Amino acid sequence: VTSNPRLGILGLGTVGSGLVRLIRRREPHLRAAHGVTLQIGGAAVRSGGKPRAPDLAGIPITTDPLALARSPETDIVVELIGGFDTALDCVRAALEAGKPVVTANKALLAHHGPELYALARERGVPLFAEASVGGGIPILKALRESLVANEISSLVGILNGTTNYVLTRMEEDGVSYFEALRMADERGYTEADPSLDIEGIDAKHKLQILAAHLCGGAYPEGEILREGIGDVTARDFFFARRRGLTIKLLAIARKSAGEIELRVHPALVPRTHPLAGVRDQFNAIVLEGDAVGEIMLYGAGAGAMPTASSVYADIVDICTRVARGGGAGAGTEPTPLRIKPASDVESEYYLRVTVSDEPGVIGEVATILGAHGISVSSVAGELIPNAAGLGDLEIVIHRTREGALLSALASIDGLPRIRGRTRFLRLLGSPGGVP
Amino acid sequence: VTSNPRLGILGLGTVGSGLVRLIRRREPHLRAAHGVTLQIGGAAVRSGGKPRAPDLAGIPITTDPLALARSPETDIVVELIGGFDTALDCVRAALEAGKPVVTANKALLAHHGPELYALARERGVPLFAEASVGGGIPILKALRESLVANEISSLVGILNGTTNYVLTRMEEDGVSYFEALRMADERGYTEADPSLDIEGIDAKHKLQILAAHLCGGAYPEGEILREGIGDVTARDFFFARRRGLTIKLLAIARKSAGEIELRVHPALVPRTHPLAGVRDQFNAIVLEGDAVGEIMLYGAGAGAMPTASSVYADIVDICTRVARGGGAGAGTEPTPLRIKPASDVESEYYLRVTVSDEPGVIGEVATILGAHGISVSSVAGELIPNAAGLGDLEIVIHRTREGALLSALASIDGLPRIRGRTRFLRLLGSPGGVP
Numbered sequence: 001v002t003s004n005p006r007l008g009i010l011g012l013g014t015v016g017s018g019l020v021r022l023i024r025r026r027e028p029h030l031r032a033a034h035g036v037t038l039q040i041g042g043a044a045v046r047s048g049g050k051p052r053a054p055d056l057a058g059i060p061i062t063t064d065p066l067a068l069a070r071s072p073e074t075d076i077v078v079e080l081i082g083g084f085d086t087a088l089d090c091v092r093a094a095l096e097a098g099k100p101v102v103t104a105n106k107a108l109l110a111h112h113g114p115e116l117y118a119l120a121r122e123r124g125v126p127l128f129a130e131a132s133v134g135g136g137i138p139i140l141k142a143l144r145e146s147l148v149a150n151e152i153s154s155l156v157g158i159l160n161g162t163t164n165y166v167l168t169r170m171e172e173d174g175v176s177y178f179e180a181l182r183m184a185d186e187r188g189y190t191e192a193d194p195s196l197d198i199e200g201i202d203a204k205h206k207l208q209i210l211a212a213h214l215c216g217g218a219y220p221e222g223e224i225l226r227e228g229i230g231d232v233t234a235r236d237f238f239f240a241r242r243r244g245l246t247i248k249l250l251a252i253a254r255k256s257a258g259e260i261e262l263r264v265h266p267a268l269v270p271r272t273h274p275l276a277g278v279r280d281q282f283n284a285i286v287l288e289g290d291a292v293g294e295i296m297l298y299g300a301g302a303g304a305m306p307t308a309s310s311v312y313a314d315i316v317d318i319c320t321r322v323a324r325g326g327g328a329g330a331g332t333e334p335t336p337l338r339i340k341p342a343s344d345v346e347s348e349y350y351l352r353v354t355v356s357d358e359p360g361v362i363g364e365v366a367t368i369l370g371a372h373g374i375s376v377s378s379v380a381g382e383l384i385p386n387a388a389g390l391g392d393l394e395i396v397i398h399r400t401r402e403g404a405l406l407s408a409l410a411s412i413d414g415l416p417r418i419r420g421r422t423r424f425l426r427l428l429g430s431p432g433g434v435p
Numbered sequence: 436v437t438s439n440p441r442l443g444i445l446g447l448g449t450v451g452s453g454l455v456r457l458i459r460r461r462e463p464h465l466r467a468a469h470g471v472t473l474q475i476g477g478a479a480v481r482s483g484g485k486p487r488a489p490d491l492a493g494i495p496i497t498t499d500p501l502a503l504a505r506s507p508e509t510d511i512v513v514e515l516i517g518g519f520d521t522a523l524d525c526v527r528a529a530l531e532a533g534k535p536v537v538t539a540n541k542a543l544l545a546h547h548g549p550e551l552y553a554l555a556r557e558r559g560v561p562l563f564a565e566a567s568v569g570g571g572i573p574i575l576k577a578l579r580e581s582l583v584a585n586e587i588s589s590l591v592g593i594l595n596g597t598t599n600y601v602l603t604r605m606e607e608d609g610v611s612y613f614e615a616l617r618m619a620d621e622r623g624y625t626e627a628d629p630s631l632d633i634e635g636i637d638a639k640h641k642l643q644i645l646a647a648h649l650c651g652g653a654y655p656e657g658e659i660l661r662e663g664i665g666d667v668t669a670r671d672f673f674f675a676r677r678r679g680l681t682i683k684l685l686a687i688a689r690k691s692a693g694e695i696e697l698r699v700h701p702a703l704v705p706r707t708h709p710l711a712g713v714r715d716q717f718n719a720i721v722l723e724g725d726a727v728g729e730i731m732l733y734g735a736g737a738g739a740m741p742t743a744s745s746v747y748a749d750i751v752d753i754c755t756r757v758a759r760g761g762g763a764g765a766g767t768e769p770t771p772l773r774i775k776p777a778s779d780v781e782s783e784y785y786l787r788v789t790v791s792d793e794p795g796v797i798g799e800v801a802t803i804l805g806a807h808g809i810s811v812s813s814v815a816g817e818l819i820p821n822a823a824g825l826g827d828l829e830i831v832i833h834r835t836r837e838g839a840l841l842s843a844l845a846s847i848d849g850l851p852r853i854r855g856r857t858r859f860l861r862l863l864g865s866p867g868g869v870p
Contacts, residue, residue, distance in 0.1 A: 022726060149743070216468075274713070282709075296719075298733065299728065300729070306727045306728055313582070313583050
């Protein structure tokens, strides 16, 4: 890469336009600090006739992103198209031509990361994607560089701003899930299809990218446990509050003995945990390193300018870093790990059993748990009456294999005095101890 | 720097020994990821005869750090001696010889930073000091690289772990300042001379280094407002809790119109602010960037291994980054700013006036505030009786110049019905709005 690299910017939506503004605004700083001047060689858009903002004037526009990615006039390819087909073709073509690539496309990397990172390593060029996880939060660079002294054993993140906003409103305003979702919608925090967010699919994509960085660039194979926030109720928050807990949609990666736990689900988080204070649409990631201990990065997980900030930093990194060794984004010595089966993952659990108020039922439930080797940490003896005239019995159980719990719950839910299905939520342990 | 640089490690205390362990533990990773192998050319210690841990065997030991820093066999100098005299001589000699330097010495950079960074820029070599601020938190690298797209307008940090531990115990256990200090001492969190911590001197040193990074490497000139935590009482926490606030020792930097506000003092922090959740001995820094918005980095602010983690990352950065342009730690285009006089700084304030319970006193106090152009945001009408049989009147005032407030307080404290001195605490605004 020369000191005057020509960028091919694929996509001039809000992030692309923000990037152009940053490139112009920071030009004097970049020249003074690094002797680098970024040239905008061209931008690819879907429709050439559309009027552009005045500050985008002077940029050569094309409607053929693949040609721009392949052009000998393009030194660095910045993929901001999103989606799969065209984006994949362009990134692949750029890497094949030995060009560094910067992308913000989490879905692309979640689905085609293994192929694309392998190609980047083979050609010895960087594939950087800071903006694909946590928006403006420099998490991938921290894993790659700042924490280079550390073996990272676990990572717990709030990776989706929409769902965190919904859960924060449920907690702080006491509103229902649907009311909170409507509030998120009013603020423009929801997508046309909200299922990507609320079902945890977006968080899962980001977790896959993070996991690849934890495994030196290898994408772990297997099924990722994924549960959205659709089942979280005001009553869950009522009980959580009584115990000094809150509820967050967490993405969790934890290495253990040649396997990696990967899961996305709502979890109870102690109020004293740093993730408990991550409110509204903010994102945060807590890492555990063997030298640094616990560390957290927090910031805007989405938005045009935070995302453009990360894209810009990736471009500057490409211009200033030696391509010694590989230099591909996610390391050069992939250690493939298998994803631990969900039934083998261990956690503490909170259970809420709805019963008719009969004294023997606690003993029956405890007997079934015991028969499955599950040890009870606490039982709330009083039955908290609920709206239907029944009572809720709360049970916290010690660290247990999820498979054993699910099997016990099947038996419990078959008891004649149990009404409905037992609600269970996983507990995030204290810092350092992931559920 | 070659791909097999020889390190001269000055100081083999807990951080130096931790660094040696990391270098050995991470050798395969560094070779695979970057093709770099770090050689330990030698280590300088105070007393050569002392027995060393078995894992430090094989390292050439000298008692002459200056000779090691100057030696043609040393490619990178790692200064872990601390203090001024020898450390300063060694860092200066290394930079003069054109060698990259990594240091963890905050006092050295706070006092001699202007000279040393200028020398580094002149010789075109990096002077990296990630470990000097926030221990294992990669804050300087974030300012230098990850946030390169941003003009950083403000920074608010909890930069001293000892005082944060003391304040956390006061808040959560309801103990007195002295009891909390004793608890910190028991845990080994206090220095032989605790005044560096509790008077805010250590936090001020770190703030000076951060400010230099905000100003492109220039050390702002002028007086830094500094208040320790010695005056914070259990009664302050009692009142804070009633208002949904906590109390933290904050280090604040904020740019405004050719000046920079720099100050270290205890402040009231809303429970909803991300810094409110930073407990015990942890550190955190909240930054406001014009593109990225609000971002926070959180982690262990001290300790041998977190500190060694940052030193190691600095060394790897030196080995893998192009020295294009300057490459000196704190940028290459210093923008010198004057420190705004403390009396010109504006903030919201919380006042607690101790009065004998007489109705006219509220009017007298409000009249004096009004005469100084200070507008009252809220007055707690009820007088909260205190131990001495007097009452405490609480007043929150809108954004005010500190000079105006101090002048008003001088008049208020002269009123006959006011007992003792008025307690005042600055309030940290909501995210984005520094006090």
